Amino acid sequence: MPSYTLLINGQTVSVDAPADMPLLWVLRDKLGITGPKYGCGVGVCRACTCHLDGAAFTPCTVLMQQLPAGAQITTIEGLADGDTLHPVQQAWMDMDVAQCGYCQPGQIMAVAALLAQSAPPSDADIDAIENVCRCGTYPRIRAAIRQLAG
Amino acid sequence: MDRCASATAPPSEPSTAAVVSDTRETAPAVNAASVMHAAGFPVAAPASGLPTTTPATDASDAQDASDAANAVNRTNETNTAASPGRRHFLASLVAAPLLTIAVRLGLGEEAQASSASVTAIGLPDVVDLGDVLILAGALTAFAVLLEVDAQDRVHLELPRAEVGQGITTAAAMIVAEELDARLEQLDVQLSPARPEFAFNQLTGSSNAIRSLWLPLRAAAAAARARLVTAAAQRWSLPASTLVTRRGEVIAGDGRRASYGSLSAAAAQVVLPAIAPTLKPQARFDLVGTPTGRLDARDIVTGKARYAMDLQIPGALPTVVARAPTLGGRVRRYSDAAARMLPGVVAITEIDSGIAVVAETFDQAFKARDALQIEWQAGPLASLSDTQIRARLRNAVPPLLLPPLLSATVEANFEFAFVSHAPLETLGAVADVREHSAEIWYAGKSPIIAQQTIAARLGLPVSQVHVHVIRGGGSFGRRLFFDAALEAAQISQRLRRPVKLMWTRNDDMRHGRMRPASFHRARATHLLGRVLSYEHRMAAVQTDLRHGAGEALTALGFSLAPAVASQAFYALTQNLPYDFGVVTNLLGEVPLDMPTGSWRGVFSGMAGVVHEIMVDAIAAKLGRDPLAFRRDTVTSARVRAVLDKVASAGPWGRILPPHHAQGIGVWDEYGSSVAYLVEIDCSDASAPRVTRAVAAADVGLAVNPRGVQAQLMGALIDGISVTLQAGLHIDNGAVREGSFADFHYARMRHSPLLFEAHVLPPSGEPGGCGELGVSAAAAAVANAYARATGIAPRRFPLLG
Ligand code: FES
Ligand code: FES
Numbered sequence: 001m002p003s004y005t006l007l008i009n010g011q012t013v014s015v016d017a018p019a020d021m022p023l024l025w026v027l028r029d030k031l032g033i034t035g036p037k038y039g040c041g042v043g044v045c046r047a048c049t050c051h052l053d054g055a056a057f058t059p060c061t062v063l064m065q066q067l068p069a070g071a072q073i074t075t076i077e078g079l080a081d082g083d084t085l086h087p088v089q090q091a092w093m094d095m096d097v098a099q100c101g102y103c104q105p106g107q108i109m110a111v112a113a114l115l116a117q118s119a120p121p122s123d124a125d126i127d128a129i130e131n132v133c134r135c136g137t138y139p140r141i142r143a144a145i146r147q148l149a150g
Numbered sequence: 151m152d153r154c155a156s157a158t159a160p161p162s163e164p165s166t167a168a169v170v171s172d173t174r175e176t177a178p179a180v181n182a183a184s185v186m187h188a189a190g191f192p193v194a195a196p197a198s199g200l201p202t203t204t205p206a207t208d209a210s211d212a213q214d215a216s217d218a219a220n221a222v223n224r225t226n227e228t229n230t231a232a233s234p235g236r237r238h239f240l241a242s243l244v245a246a247p248l249l250t251i252a253v254r255l256g257l258g259e260e261a262q263a264s265s266a267s268v269t270a271i272g273l274p275d276v277v278d279l280g281d282v283l284i285l286a287g288a289l290t291a292f293a294v295l296l297e298v299d300a301q302d303r304v305h306l307e308l309p310r311a312e313v314g315q316g317i318t319t320a321a322a323m324i325v326a327e328e329l330d331a332r333l334e335q336l337d338v339q340l341s342p343a344r345p346e347f348a349f350n351q352l353t354g355s356s357n358a359i360r361s362l363w364l365p366l367r368a369a370a371a372a373a374r375a376r377l378v379t380a381a382a383q384r385w386s387l388p389a390s391t392l393v394t395r396r397g398e399v400i401a402g403d404g405r406r407a408s409y410g411s412l413s414a415a416a417a418q419v420v421l422p423a424i425a426p427t428l429k430p431q432a433r434f435d436l437v438g439t440p441t442g443r444l445d446a447r448d449i450v451t452g453k454a455r456y457a458m459d460l461q462i463p464g465a466l467p468t469v470v471a472r473a474p475t476l477g478g479r480v481r482r483y484s485d486a487a488a489r490m491l492p493g494v495v496a497i498t499e500i501d502s503g504i505a506v507v508a509e510t511f512d513q514a515f516k517a518r519d520a521l522q523i524e525w526q527a528g529p530l531a532s533l534s535d536t537q538i539r540a541r542l543r544n545a546v547p548p549l550l551l552p553p554l555l556s557a558t559v560e561a562n563f564e565f566a567f568v569s570h571a572p573l574e575t576l577g578a579v580a581d582v583r584e585h586s587a588e589i590w591y592a593g594k595s596p597i598i599a600q601q602t603i604a605a606r607l608g609l610p611v612s613q614v615h616v617h618v619i620r621g622g623g624s625f626g627r628r629l630f631f632d633a634a635l636e637a638a639q640i641s642q643r644l645r646r647p648v649k650l651m652w653t654r655n656d657d658m659r660h661g662r663m664r665p666a667s668f669h670r671a672r673a674t675h676l677l678g679r680v681l682s683y684e685h686r687m688a689a690v691q692t693d694l695r696h697g698a699g700e701a702l703t704a705l706g707f708s709l710a711p712a713v714a715s716q717a718f719y720a721l722t723q724n725l726p727y728d729f730g731v732v733t734n735l736l737g738e739v740p741l742d743m744p745t746g747s748w749r750g751v752f753s754g755m756a757g758v759v760h761e762i763m764v765d766a767i768a769a770k771l772g773r774d775p776l777a778f779r780r781d782t783v784t785s786a787r788v789r790a791v792l793d794k795v796a797s798a799g800p801w802g803r804i805l806p807p808h809h810a811q812g813i814g815v816w817d818e819y820g821s822s823v824a825y826l827v828e829i830d831c832s833d834a835s836a837p838r839v840t841r842a843v844a845a846a847d848v849g850l851a852v853n854p855r856g857v858q859a860q861l862m863g864a865l866i867d868g869i870s871v872t873l874q875a876g877l878h879i880d881n882g883a884v885r886e887g888s889f890a891d892f893h894y895a896r897m898r899h900s901p902l903l904f905e906a907h908v909l910p911p912s913g914e915p916g917g918c919g920e921l922g923v924s925a926a927a928a929a930v931a932n933a934y935a936r937a938t939g940i941a942p943r944r945f946p947l948l949g
Pocket of ligand 2: 098099100101102103104132133134135136137573622623
C-alpha cells in the first residue's frame with residue numbers, strides 16, 4: 001500500500017492508503033478527521049468540501065493518487081486560527097446559520113474559498129454555490145456572505 | 151460532582167412516597183443515569199427522612215409542599231382552559247393514584263426528596279389518557295432531569311432528539327429563565343432510551359416545546375426555591391428577602407452566593423422556604439429574546455459529532471448491498487470475489503441485503519460492488535407511477551354534496567412521493583455482546599427502538615443501552631430506526647462492533663418517503679358566499695408490515711400522537727375559513743412501500759390544496775386573494791398573520807411581466823402562519839422565488855430566532871416540493887439516487903430576500919417545526935399560477 005505525506009491543517013501527516021481510495025475516507029476512517037461529512041460520495045451534495053491549496057474541492061471524488069505532491073489540505077478543523085474563528089465561521093455564529101449543522105462544515109469551506117477570491121461575490125456568484133442544505137438555511141448563508149463581503 | 155436523582159416509584163406500587171429508598175448511605179454520589187439503568191425501571195430515589203436543616207423563619211414557612219403543588223397546578227389548569235382534551239387529561243391525572251403521585255413528585259412531594267435534582271412530571275399535549283392507558287403500566291409519563299453541580303453547571307437531560315430544530319437551545323432558555331441562571335451555565339444532554347419515559351421520549355408532531363414548557367419550568371422553579379432556601383439558612387436571613395439573578399442568590403446587604411456553592415446545601419433542604427411558583431410572563435427577560443444556538447460554535451468548528459463521527463473502539467465501517475427494487479430480497483449470492491479485496495473484514499446476510507464490514511467505508515463500498523447477488527424482485531415490481539396514480543384516483547372517497555352547476559369550483563390535485571433525504575443519511579453504531587448491547591444513533595423513538603432491538607437480539611430490554619446522538623436532519627425520517635436495528639443484527643451475527651452507514655443511494659431508493667396522494671376538492675357558492683367545501687384525499691398508506699421493527703416503530707408513532715391515520719388526519723385538519731358545510735376525508739391505499747410521515751404529514755398536501763382552492767374560489771368570485779381571505783377567515787390570529795405579510799410584502803406592489811405574488815396560510819399545532827412569496831417565471835422552465843415574507847403567531851416564541859429558522863426551512867421545503875423535488879417509481883424501484891436527480895432546492899432556488907416576522911406573544915408556546923410547510927408551498931403554487939396563468943395541479947410542477 002503506498003504511503004503519502006500530506007500537509008493537513010498545517011501538520012505534516014504520513015499515511016498508508018490504497019492509491020484508488022478517495023481522500024474523504026483517508027481523512028475520516030484513517031486519520032479520524034470527521035469534520036468533512038459524507039452526504040453522497042459522488043461530488044453532488046458538497047457536504048465534504050475542504051480546501052486543496054486554498055481552493056474548494058470535494059475529497060469524496062479525489063483519489064489519493066490524484067493529489068499533487070506536497071498538497072496542502074485544510075478541513076473545517078483547520079480553518080480557525082487557534083481559538084480565533086475564521087471570519088466566515090464568526091459570520092455563521094452571528095447569523096445563527098446552522099440548523100442540524102451537517103452541511104455547514106462544507107458550506108463554510110465553500111464560502112471561505114469563494115471570499116478568498118478577489119472580488120466581493122455577486123448574487124450570481126452566491127447562487128452558484130452548489131452545496132445542499134436540506135434544512136434550508138440558504139437565506140441566512142446568503143445574509144452571512146453579504147455581511148462578510150461588506 | 152455530587153449528583154442525586156429524585157424520581158418516581160414504579161407504577162405497580164400503589165403509593166409512592168413510602169417506596170423511596172435511601173441511596174445516600176451506600177452511594178453518596180449517585181449518577182441519575184446509572185441509577186435508572188441499574189434499576190431497569192424507575193427508580194430509586196434519595197430518601198426523604200428527617201430534615202437535617204430547618205428552614206429559616208419566614209412568612210412563607212406556612213406554605214407547605216402541597217400548596218406549592220397547587221400553585222403550579224393552578225397554572226396548569228389556567229393554561230389549558232382552552233383545551234378540553236388536555237384538561238380532561240389533567241383531571242384524570244390527578245384522580246388516578248399513580249399519576250397523582252407523579253404530579254406530587256414533580257411539583258410537591260419532590261420537595262421532600264433530599265437532592266438538588268428535581269424531577270418534574272409534565273403532560274403531553276396531544277395524547278389523552280386513553281392512549282396512555284393502552285401502554286399498560288407505563289404511567290410514569292414524563293421526566294426531565296435537572297441538576298445543579300458544584301461547579302455552577304446546570305445539567306438538563308432532555309427526553310427528545312435534536313435534529314436541527316434547536317430544541318436544546320430553547321429548552322435551556324426556558325430553564326435559565328425560570329431558574330434565573332445564565333444561559334451559558336446550561337448543559338443540555340439528550341437522554342438515552344429510558345423505558346420509564348414510555349412514548350414521551352418521542353420527538354415528533356412539532357410538540358417538543360409545547361410539551362416541555364411546563365415541566366421544564368416547574369423543575370427549574372423547584373430547584374430555585376431550594377437554592378434560595380439554602381442561602382437563607384446560610385445567612386440566617388428570611389428567604390423572602392433574597393433575590394436570584396444570573397446564577398446567584400443575592401441578599402439585601404449585598405452578600406452573594408453562586409448556585410454551585412449552594413447546591414450541596416440545597417440538596418438537604420426538605421421544605422423550601424419559598425413557594426416554587428412560576429414566573430409571570432411579564433417578567434421574562436430571556437424567553438422571547440432572539441438567541442443564537444448553544445451548539446453553534448461546535449458546528450462551525452467541525453466539533454459537533456454525529457453518529458458516524460463517533461470513535462467507538464473496534465466499530466468498523468459497514469454498508470449493506472440492497473436490492474434494486476423496493477422490498478427486494480436476496481435469492482442467492484457469492485462473496486468469493488468480494489472477500490479477496492483489501493480491507494474486507496466480514497460479510498454476512500441480513501434481512502435487507504448483504505452486509506459488508508471493512509477497515510474503511512471506501513473498501514466496504516468496493517467489496518459491496520464486487521458481491522454477486524441474484525435478487526428476487528420486490529412486491530411492487532409491476533407498479534410504476536402511472537398505475538399508482540390510477541389506484542389513488544380510484545380510491546379517493548366520493549364527494550357528498552351535489553355541484554351547483556355554474557356556481558361550483560372543482561379541481562383535482564396530485565402529489566408525487568417525496569424523499570425525506572436528511573443530509574446525514576441513516577447510520578448507527580452497535581456493539582452487541584453476549585449479554586448486553588450498546589447502540590448509538592440519532593433516534594426520535596429510542597424507547598421503541600430499544601424494545602424492538604432487545605426482542606430481535608433476544609436480550610432483556612434493560613441490557614440494551616441506546617444512546618441518542620445528534621442527527622443531521624430528520625423531517626420525519628428518524629422516527630424510524632431501520633439502521634439501528636440492522637446494525638444490531640450485524641453486530642450480533644459477527645460478534646463485533648460495527649458502524650453501519652446507509653449510502654445516499656440507499657436513502658433515496660429504499661425510503662422512506664412522503665406518500666403520493668390524489669385530491670379532489672369542490673366548493674359551491676351563491677351570491678358571493680361559499681356554501682360548501684369538500685376535500686377528499688387518497689394517499690398511499692404507511693405500511694406496518696415490513697417486519698417487527700418497522701411495525702413497532704409505526705405502532706409507537708400511531709399511539710403517540712397519531713392514534714391512526716384517520717384520527718391523525720381529523721385532528722390536524724382545521725380549515726380556518728367560513729366555508730359553510732365543510733367535509734374532509736382521507737382514503738388510504740395499502741401498498742407495500744416504505745412510507746413515513748414527512749414534515750407536515752397530511753397537511754403538507756391537504757393544506758396546499760385548500761389554499762390553492764381558496765385562490766381559485768376568489769378568482770371565480772372576482773375577488774382579490776388577500777381581501778377574500780381577510781373576509782372569510784374565521785380566526786383572528788390567522789387574519790393577523792395575513793395582515794402582517796400583506797403589509798410587509800407589500801401585497802399588490804407592481805411587478806414586471808411574468809412575475810407575481812402568491813399567499814398561503816395555515817393554522818395548526820396551536821400556531822398560525824402566513825407566507826407571501828414573489829416568483830419570477832420569465833423562464834418557464836426555471837421559476838425562481840425571488841422574495842418571501844413569513845409571519846407566524848406561535849403563541850409564545852421561546853426563541854424567536856429559532857422560530858424564524860424553522861419558517862425559513864419550511865419555505866425552502868415548500869419551494870422544493872412545489873416546483874421541483876419529487877420521486878418517480880419505475881417498476882417497483884425509485885428512479886432517483888441522489889441530490890443530482892432529487893432536486894431539493896439549492897442556493898439558486900432560494901429567495902434573494904427573506905423576512906420572517908414573529909408576532910408578539912399571544913399565549914403559551916405552540917408548535918413551529920412543521921407549521922410553515924403547507925402555507926409556503928401553497929404561496930409558491932399560487933404565485934406560479936398568477937405569473938403563468940397555469941393552474942397548479944400536479945406536484946412537483948416541473949415534473
Ligand atoms: S459527500 Fe462529497 S460531495 Fe457529497
Ligand atoms: S443545516 Fe442541516 S443540512 Fe444544512
